[in-house]
Amino acid sequence: MAQIPEPLVDRIGQQCAESILTAVYEHDLPPVIDELMPAYQTLKASRPRFIWKWVHHLAPSNTLPCVDADYRETVPIDKTIAILYITLLDDVLEQCGDRATFAELRKLPDPHATADPEAAGVDADYVDFADRVWTLLIDRLQRGPTYSRYEELFRFDIRQGITAIEYSDLAIRQPELATMADIERYESHNMVMFAYADIDLMYTTREMTTEIGTIRDAVHHAQRMARIGNWVSTWERELRDGDYSSAIVVYALEHDILTPAELPDTPASEPETLDAIADRLRQAEIEQQFLDRWDDHYDALCQINETDAAIDLTPYIDGTEEVLRYHIASTGLK
Numbered sequence: 616m617a618q619i620p621e622p623l624v625d626r627i628g629q630q631c632a633e634s635i636l637t638a639v640y641e642h643d644l645p646p647v648i649d650e651l652m653p654a655y656q657t658l659k660a661s662r663p664r665f666i667w668k669w670v671h672h673l674a675p676s677n678t679l680p681c682v683d684a685d686y687r688e689t690v691p692i693d694k695t696i697a698i699l700y701i702t703l704l705d706d707v708l709e710q711c712g713d714r715a716t717f718a719e720l721r722k723l724p725d726p727h728a729t730a731d732p733e734a735a736g737v738d739a740d741y742v743d744f745a746d747r748v749w750t751l752l753i754d755r756l757q758r759g760p761t762y763s764r765y766e767e768l769f770r771f772d773i774r775q776g777i778t779a780i781e782y783s784d785l786a787i788r789q790p791e792l793a794t795m796a797d798i799e800r801y802e803s804h805n806m807v808m809f810a811y812a813d814i815d816l817m818y819t820t821r822e823m824t825t826e827i828g829t830i831r832d833a834v835h836h837a838q839r840m841a842r843i844g845n846w847v848s849t850w851e852r853e854l855r856d857g858d859y860s861s862a863i864v865v866y867a868l869e870h871d872i873l874t875p876a877e878l879p880d881t882p883a884s885e886p887e888t889l890d891a892i893a894d895r896l897r898q899a900e901i902e903q904q905f906l907d908r909w910d911d912h913y914d915a916l917c918q919i920n921e922t923d924a925a926i927d928l929t930p931y932i933d934g935t936e937e938v939l940r941y942h943i944a945s946t947g948l949k
Contacts, residue, residue, distance in 0.1 A: 622902045623847060623943045635944035642668045645692050647751070651699070654744055660706035666949055671695040673941050676934035677808065677837075679815040679830065681926060686759070686818035693814050696752045701776045701807055703745045707738070708784050709858065716741050717780075723749040724773045759817030769813035772804075779805035786860035791875040793865045799839065802860070806845070808838035826925040833919050833928055836912040840935050843909045844942030847902045852947060855889050857882035863901050872899050909939065 619632060644652070644667060655661050674691035682690055700723070708717045715736035722728035723745060730746055732739035756762050756769070782801040786793035812834045816823055823830070842862075850863035859865075859878050867873040873892065879885040913935065920928045 619943060619946045620897065620902060622900070622906065623946060626906060627940045627943050631940060632944035635941055636948075639665065639669050639672050639941075639945075642672045644668060644671060645688075647692055648695055648699075651696075651748065651751075654747070655699070658703075658706075658741060658744060659738070660710035662702065662706070662949070666702075667695060667699070669941065669945060669949065670698050673938065676937040676941075677811050677841075678931075678934070679812060679819075679926075680928070680930045681819045681821055681823060681826070682815050683760070683818055683820055689755070689758075690814060690818055693752060693755050694811050696748060696755070697773070697807060697810055697814065700745060700748050700752060701773070701780070701805070703741065703748065704777060705780050705783075705805070707741055708780055709787060711738075713738060713741075720745045721777050724770045724777075726770070756814065756817055759814075760820045762817045765813045765816045769810055769817070772809040772813055773807065775804040776807040776810060779803065783860045786865065787858050790859040790864070790868065790878060793860060793868070795862065795865055795869055798860075798862045798865050799842075802862075803839050803842040806838045806841045808834050808841055823926075829919060829923045829925045829928075833916055833931065836916040836919070837931065837935050837938075840909050840912045840916075841938050841942075843905045843912075844939045847905050848942040848946040849949065850896075851893050854893060855882060855886070862905065863896060866901055866904065867896050867899065870899075872896065872901070 619629075624632060643649075644664075648667060648671060652664060652667070656664075671691055674694045675687070677694065678687075678690055704717060704720050707713045707720060715734065716738045719730040719732070719734055719737055719742050722730045730742050731737070732742035732746075734742075756766075779802045782797065783805065786798070786802070809831070812830055816827075816830075846862045850861040853859075853861050854864060857879070864873065864878075868875060872895065877888075877892065879888050882889055913932075916928070916932050916935065920932060
């Protein structure tokens with residue numbers, strides 16, 4: 616288990632973190648996800664199997680209470696496949712720097728476009744696998760009783776996730792152009808929690824027209840909360856990888872805790888410089904600043920639930936706390 620920084624472990628407790636990790640490591644992926652793993656692991660920037668266990672095991676906590684009981688096992692699988700698609704784009708652009716392949720992969724949510732594995736400069740293995748993943752996802756979602764009602768909204772929300780990846784890439788290449796406002800406005804969509812909610816609605820037979828506004832207001836806060844959990848648990852690993860797009864780093868730049876000139880152009884050759892930067896950011900207690908923001912969003916989410924009787928979001932709100940615990944417990948592992 617990786618060392619969890621003090622303000623984070625204080626939030627959930629060491630025993631809770633260890634329990635979560637044990638549950639994730641012991642979790643069995645469903646066959647439909649497991650069958651994708653051999654081909655996925657052959658890709659240049661594939662992530663450890665732990666990540667997909669983590670995503671699938673946590674997915675029920677991100678599920679709206681309106682989902683029909685018959686689909687409660689189906690929804691986490693579909694959400695895991697959706698995250699796999701988004702991760703392929705993220706890694707192709709940020710880890711591989713392959714803009715040609717990214718341009719093909721991003722076409723898949725457009726029903727009128729086709730990704731071409733033979734296009735110039737494209738990694739055909741990535742395109743073929745992404746097409747397999749996206750086709751599988753849509754084939755499964757079409758079985759949802761209200762797929763057709765929410766299809767366009769889902770495709771729109773997935774595209775917001777792709778835009779988030781593009782913004783993150785910009786921030787990595789030119790950190791001096793990144794702002795906290797833009798990070799929160801664009802990059803938070805990397806969590807694709809609006810698309811998650813669309814999947815929930817596709818598996819809900821109850822008429823949800825009255826509730827849709829409340830749900831999307833709630834998801835706005837829940838997505839920001841999930842992104843905060845991700846930021847506080849991944850920023851140091853990303854910093855050492857030369858990824859300066861984390862909100863922790865952008866916050867430090869905006870508040871003159873750090874200057875762009877101090878960020879190494881070749882981070883692998885300057886580990887001591889990065890150690891010093893990480894120490895400075897920890898001493899500035901930036902992580903706590905973001906946990907305080909998480910609390911503000913939590914309060915706003917509770918207020919929505921108290922003032923709008925259209926849908927009881929209590930289980931979803933409880934789930935946001937579990938999401939934070941999972942992020943903190945996995946510090947250094949994703």
